[in-house]
Amino acid sequence: MKKVDVTVVGGSAAGITAAITCRRHYPEKSVLLIRKEKQVLIPCGIPYIFGTVEGPDKNLVPDAVLEKNDIELLIDEITDIERTDRFVTTANGENIGYEKLVLATGSVPIIPPIPGVDMKNIFVVKKDVSYLQQMLNQLNRTSNLVIVGGGFIGAEFADECRKNRHIKITVVEMLLHCLMLTFDEDLCAVAEEIEKEQGIEIIATEKVESFLGNDTVKGVKLASGRELEADMVILGIGCAANTKLAEGVGLELGLTKGIQVNRYMQTGDDNIFACGDCAEKVSFFDGKPSNLKLASTATRESRIAGANLFGVRRINEGMIGVFSTVLGDTAFALAGLSEREAKQKGYNVVVGKSEAPNRHPSGMPETANLKVKLVFERGTGIILGGQVMGAKSSGELINAISACIHEKMTIDNIATFPMGTHPALTASPIAYQLTNAAEMAFKSMQLD
Amino acid sequence: MKKVDVTVVGGSAAGITAAITCRRHYPEKSVLLIRKEKQVLIPCGIPYIFGTVEGPDKNLVPDAVLEKNDIELLIDEITDIERTDRFVTTANGENIGYEKLVLATGSVPIIPPIPGVDMKNIFVVKKDVSYLQQMLNQLNRTSNLVIVGGGFIGAEFADECRKNRHIKITVVEMLLHCLMLTFDEDLCAVAEEIEKEQGIEIIATEKVESFLGNDTVKGVKLASGRELEADMVILGIGCAANTKLAEGVGLELGLTKGIQVNRYMQTGDDNIFACGDCAEKVSFFDGKPSNLKLASTATRESRIAGANLFGVRRINEGMIGVFSTVLGDTAFALAGLSEREAKQKGYNVVVGKSEAPNRHPSGMPETANLKVKLVFERGTGIILGGQVMGAKSSGELINAISACIHEKMTIDNIATFPMGTHPALTASPIAYQLTNAAEMAFKSMQLD
Numbered sequence: 001m002k003k004v005d006v007t008v009v010g011g012s013a014a015g016i017t018a019a020i021t022c023r024r025h026y027p028e029k030s031v032l033l034i035r036k037e038k039q040v041l042i043p044c045g046i047p048y049i050f051g052t053v054e055g056p057d058k059n060l061v062p063d064a065v066l067e068k069n070d071i072e073l074l075i076d077e078i079t080d081i082e083r084t085d086r087f088v089t090t091a092n093g094e095n096i097g098y099e100k101l102v103l104a105t106g107s108v109p110i111i112p113p114i115p116g117v118d119m120k121n122i123f124v125v126k127k128d129v130s131y132l133q134q135m136l137n138q139l140n141r142t143s144n145l146v147i148v149g150g151g152f153i154g155a156e157f158a159d160e161c162r163k164n165r166h167i168k169i170t171v172v173e174m175l176l177h178c179l180m181l182t183f184d185e186d187l188c189a190v191a192e193e194i195e196k197e198q199g200i201e202i203i204a205t206e207k208v209e210s211f212l213g214n215d216t217v218k219g220v221k222l223a224s225g226r227e228l229e230a231d232m233v234i235l236g237i238g239c240a241a242n243t244k245l246a247e248g249v250g251l252e253l254g255l256t257k258g259i260q261v262n263r264y265m266q267t268g269d270d271n272i273f274a275c276g277d278c279a280e281k282v283s284f285f286d287g288k289p290s291n292l293k294l295a296s297t298a299t300r301e302s303r304i305a306g307a308n309l310f311g312v313r314r315i316n317e318g319m320i321g322v323f324s325t326v327l328g329d330t331a332f333a334l335a336g337l338s339e340r341e342a343k344q345k346g347y348n349v350v351v352g353k354s355e356a357p358n359r360h361p362s363g364m365p366e367t368a369n370l371k372v373k374l375v376f377e378r379g380t381g382i383i384l385g386g387q388v389m390g391a392k393s394s395g396e397l398i399n400a401i402s403a404c405i406h407e408k409m410t411i412d413n414i415a416t417f418p419m420g421t422h423p424a425l426t427a428s429p430i431a432y433q434l435t436n437a438a439e440m441a442f443k444s445m446q447l448d
Numbered sequence: 449m450k451k452v453d454v455t456v457v458g459g460s461a462a463g464i465t466a467a468i469t470c471r472r473h474y475p476e477k478s479v480l481l482i483r484k485e486k487q488v489l490i491p492c493g494i495p496y497i498f499g500t501v502e503g504p505d506k507n508l509v510p511d512a513v514l515e516k517n518d519i520e521l522l523i524d525e526i527t528d529i530e531r532t533d534r535f536v537t538t539a540n541g542e543n544i545g546y547e548k549l550v551l552a553t554g555s556v557p558i559i560p561p562i563p564g565v566d567m568k569n570i571f572v573v574k575k576d577v578s579y580l581q582q583m584l585n586q587l588n589r590t591s592n593l594v595i596v597g598g599g600f601i602g603a604e605f606a607d608e609c610r611k612n613r614h615i616k617i618t619v620v621e622m623l624l625h626c627l628m629l630t631f632d633e634d635l636c637a638v639a640e641e642i643e644k645e646q647g648i649e650i651i652a653t654e655k656v657e658s659f660l661g662n663d664t665v666k667g668v669k670l671a672s673g674r675e676l677e678a679d680m681v682i683l684g685i686g687c688a689a690n691t692k693l694a695e696g697v698g699l700e701l702g703l704t705k706g707i708q709v710n711r712y713m714q715t716g717d718d719n720i721f722a723c724g725d726c727a728e729k730v731s732f733f734d735g736k737p738s739n740l741k742l743a744s745t746a747t748r749e750s751r752i753a754g755a756n757l758f759g760v761r762r763i764n765e766g767m768i769g770v771f772s773t774v775l776g777d778t779a780f781a782l783a784g785l786s787e788r789e790a791k792q793k794g795y796n797v798v799v800g801k802s803e804a805p806n807r808h809p810s811g812m813p814e815t816a817n818l819k820v821k822l823v824f825e826r827g828t829g830i831i832l833g834g835q836v837m838g839a840k841s842s843g844e845l846i847n848a849i850s851a852c853i854h855e856k857m858t859i860d861n862i863a864t865f866p867m868g869t870h871p872a873l874t875a876s877p878i879a880y881q882l883t884n885a886a887e888m889a890f891k892s893m894q895l896d
Contacts (some may be wrong), residue, residue, distance in 0.1 A: 014782060045871045047810050052872075054809040066630050067877070125638050178481050182868075190679055225677025235778045284866070296869045299877040301888070303864050314864055335866075361493050363501040366840070389810070392814070395873025396844035399882070402866050407855035416751050418732075418783075418850050420770025421744045422492045425779060427841025429747040430513070434847070437750070443472045443676070 003097035004032040006309060007072075009078050009086060009245065011035025011128065012043055014276025014298040016061065018102045019071045021306025025313070032096065033066060034088070036077040036346045041127050043295050047153065048398045049132055050139060051160030056132040069206035081249045081295040083269055097298030099201045100271050100309045103259060104302065107239035107277035107293055112148075116211030122233040125153055125338070135234075140165075140193045142232040148208055152238030152325055155191065160325050170201040170228055172208055172220070182339045184321050187389055239293060241425025255281030256291040263315050267303035271307065277303035278441055282320035284346060284405075285337060285384065290320045322402045324395050329368075333398035336385030339375050348378040350421040352411075358391035360421075360428035370394065372433035374401070374414070376441050381410035386437075393426070400434065411445075414438035451545035453479040454757060455525050457693065458552035459483025460491055462577065462724025462746040464509065466521045466550045470756025473761070475684040479535040480544065481514060482536070489575050489636060491743050495601065497580055498587060499608030504580040529697045537849055544572030548719050549756045551694055551707060552750065555687040556726035560596075564659030569716035573601055578751040583682075587613075590680040594668045595619045596656055598626030601772055603639065606648045609776050618649040618676055620656055630653055630771050632786045632821070635837055644775040687741060689726045691739070702728030711763050713753035721757065723749035729806050732766035732854075733785060733832065734793060740769045770850045772843050777816075781846035784833030784853040787823045796826040800859075800889025806839035809867075818842065820881035822849070822862070829858035835886075841874070848882065859893075862886035 006029055012089035019033045024302045030330045047057040055058055066073050073123040077091040087097040109124035111117060121142075123135045139145070139301040145161055147154045150173030156167050171178065177197070192202055203222070211233065212219035220228040241258040250275075251267050252260040258280035265273045276298035281290045299320060304314040305395075326332035355371035368391035386401035388394040404414055421429040454477055456467045467481045492506040500561035519752030525539040535545040552569050553800055557572035559565060569590075587593070593609055595602045599777035606617050619626065625636035626643070640650055651670070654759045658680065660667035668676040674783045689706040691699075699715050699722075700708040706728030713721045743768060752762040772781035790797045803819035823833040834849035836842040852862055863886040869877040 006527060008739070008786075013877050021887070024887050025894070027891075028892065041573055042876060044869070044877075045812075048809075052813065053809060058811045061876075061878070110726070138640060147639075177562070229491075229702055232729035233457075291816055294868070296867055296877040298878075299880070299883075300864055300866055302885065307860075307863075312510040314860055316864075320866040322866055324868050324870040324872070324873050326872040327856070329564060333868065333870075333873075335868065338478075359499060361490055361496075361506060363502065363506045364493075364496065392873055393841050393844040396841040398876075399865075399867045400844060402868065403848050403851040403855070403857075405784065406861075406866055407851070407857070409851075412762055413854075415755075415765075416748055417847075418748055418768040418770055418854055419744055419780065419847045420742070420772050420783065420850065421492070422772040422781075422843055423496055423772070425772050425840055426847075428509075429461050429492075429744040430468075430509070431749070432744075435747075437752065438473050442477075446473070446475065 001087060001095045001097050002333060005029035005099045006031045006102065007034045007096060008102040008104060010106055010276070011037060011040045012104070012106050013295045014106065015104035016065060016342035017299040018104055018275055019066065020069045021303050022309055023069045023071060025307045026310055027362065030072070032072045032074060034074045034076055034090065036075065038075055039129050039130070039304060041132070043127060046127070047156035047160045048159065050136060052162030056129045057137060062412040069079060071411070078245060081245070082247060083272070098223045100273065102305055102383070103272060103278055104276045105242045105278040107247055108242050109235065109239050110237055111235065112237060113211040114208055114210060116213065116217070119211055119213050120216040120236065121210060121231060122217050136195045141349055142167060145156055145169045145232045145234065146228050146230040147234045147236060149173065149236035150202065150204070151181060151236060151238070152179065152323065154177055155195065155327060156325060157187055157236060158195055159198070162200060170203060170265050171195070171329055172222065173202065174207055175203045176205055178204070179374055182334055182338065183332065184340055185388060186344065187332055187387055190389065191327050191332055194330055196330065215236055224312045232433055243278055243316045244275065255289040256280060264267050264308045264312050264315060266308070273305040275305040275386060281319045284320045287318060290319045292319055292324070294321060296322055317330040319404055320402055322398055324398055326392065330390060330395035331388070333388045334385065335398050335402040337375060338385055338387065342375050342384045347384060349384065350376050350378045350441050350445050351440065352437040352444060354433045354436035354440055356427040356431035356433055358393055358427055360423050364423055370427065374435040374441060376436040378445065381412065382408050383414060397434065411438050411442050415442060449535060449543050449545050451548045453477035454479045454822045455546040455548065456545060456550040456552060456580050458554055459485060460552070462554065462750045463552035464513060464751035465747040466552055466754040467514065467725055468517045469751050471517045471519060473755045474758055478520070480520045480522060481619050482524055482526055484523065484536065485576070486523055486876045487577050489577060491575060494573060494575070494580065494797060495558060495604035495855045499611030500582060503584060504577045510549045523726040526693060530568055531697060531720070534719060541695045543837055548721065550753055551720060551726055552724045552769055553693055553726040556690050557683065557687050558621045558685055559683065560685060561689055562658060564661065564665070566659050567659055568664040569679060570659060570683065571666050572683045577804040586680055590615060592677045593617045593680045593682065594676050594678040595684060598650065598652070599629060599684060599686070600627065600771065603627055603643065603775060604797045605682055605684060606643060607646070609856065610646055610648060617650060619643070620654055620670065621650065621652045622655055624653055626650060626652070630782055631780065631835060634750035635780055635835055637835060639775050639780055642778055646776060655662065668688070684777060689724065691726055693754070694722065694726070703737040704728060712756045713764060714756070723753040729767045730833060732768045732782045735774055738767045742769060742771070744770060768850060768853055770846055772846055774840065778838060779840050779842035781836040781842045782833065783846050783850040785823060786835065787850055790823050790832045795831065798824050798826045798889050798893050800885040800887065800892060802874040802884035802888055804879035804881055806841055806875055808871050812871055818875065818881055820885040822885040822889060824859050826893065828862065830856050831858070845882065853862065859886050859890050863890060
């Protein structure tokens, strides 16, 4: 029987990163990555297949990253794990021994039990090249697209599907606003405004009652009774941990139905680790279960799992969600808790906001507005979250904020944070949004 | 005699920020800002007057920022401070009482004692609108420009002066490379390559012996004997704290000739604070004197001084220099210590590097390479510095690194840092440069 030191199950962001991390930390170990897909899609890049990058073939993770790191690749599916004798069995009938096993089996899209959901031209967002190619082909024939769910997937698909197409797009969202599970209402309102300017119709606080048609979808019936014409539907209502293999071999699941892991990313079996979308998560703030699923978090967990395989080196302090996206030409980003979520968790909060151009003087090229909102706990002054909107440097600024959250920095720490500024890169040092938002939070506390 | 609670001397970044901070922290106090300039230039924006923004009038700090914050403005010069009775005397003969005084008198360019340095068409970089307008007028008549000093001022002036002009530009630098007081040699080499591609000649490891000409400069004679033709010279060799007023009233200076301050930005006189370029600085890393002068640091010190005026609220933990610039279309940034400087300070260092496109997949618009180099102390694994080169998001990424330095994060902390990523904004989560540079530092330690 073939035997390797480490077997990683799953070839997406979590699996690749776990394998590379193992290679970096344990250079002498043999590492095998088993995945069922011939080609691996960049998960967050999937919406961009439908507009900006023109096709799934332009959105692949090259296998070269595995070769370069001396990771063996096997395209096959694991059907069973023999935990006592430590070997896996594949669909092709191969048995492969392991010393340590990493489960990075990802997630699967949720298909809601709505009547008619199995009709033709109703799609979920699968990480599958040929399925996505079919979706793209159908999109290019479509006049009326309905997107169910106005979260990140819904908003990004709407923004991409409109590009270079004459198509009517309608987004149906259950909550008051799109993106409302992530951002505070003021940012959601701006995001919706941008979508509307591009001709996208948003129907909020509304549910889908059924899909209309025979074999093929022809329309969407809403709970209010309104009917929408539709020759294509995309369901973007979230995904669930893919735990089939883990459950099958008796590994426990957590409260959000992810594979239960400890702070070292170990499952109940000392020799089996889990990371990424398939693993149970807890919040950095209060240790409570979190069902956020993000590729960035997946790779973070993989950097912990991979380092801990042969001796504990790293601890998972819990999930700090860091989200970002671009709608039209405006970036939206959040790290940690929104004001609403912080209040829901019982925090007494104080908020500071600051906005300024991202260049100085404002005649500099590429000038765009950039707005920062920070949420602190009143009393301790510890930062709980930040939201950024505007210029594309938001994508890195939100990571500076994430570092502040991770290190439990206070209003004062952030107001006197040693930032750098430059005319061609950032706001002026007088107006720098991050430090000034902290000062505004202080000022707001003074006034209470 | 007129009397105010707080008088701020100096109207540039430090003075404005000290006044605003005082307003935010002590809303009931009256604040007066006295400056001698009618108009205030954005200090870091000065090089961009000569190319991108076309004139000093396009690079002003609007006085509206003072009005908005209810700060009184007086255009006048303070000639004396009566410390016992707490009042200042101005050039116009006014006496104004204060409770607390903030000195933000900035810096003055260094004029080296080189023979001929007082000839016509030899300029330093003064924060003075009409002087800069004269400089711009002369530049537009110039065929051969020699810039003495290849630091940030020299490099940025060279890059801007070439724009839309047929002009021969030569930079004379004493050290081995341009920008070598800040960056490690590998980054300096790339910066020089970019300058050379734009037709700028760089003469390194060379000194100016004298300026040639009669009343008006005609050339530059180098120590090697070589002579350069020149109808204009810009001296960019640094600046010195402007301490004339402080010295005149008996305040002590520090080792780098800045006004001596304690960790609360207080001078030897309890009622007088100093901040910005005029104030003495110490390093965050070892408490030793630092003669770095940056607008971002100035505003940071002002946020400390302003908050401490009527009760100590904030401590200055010392200077973490954060630099950034753009040459051609490539950003260069550093926070903390370069590898060379860390070694000079006696650290045993370990270095990690990572580079990747700033978008994913690479077919996304605005894709540019982005390279991160991190320097850690071997053993403790604490981060000492970071350098970033490439895409313009460097301007914010360097601030994420600065937060890591400020919080003394380790290789492991940074490798498992909760970053966010997005196709249209950052590298992929697998290739994210900051976390991966930390991993590469770990790997490099493993191999030792």
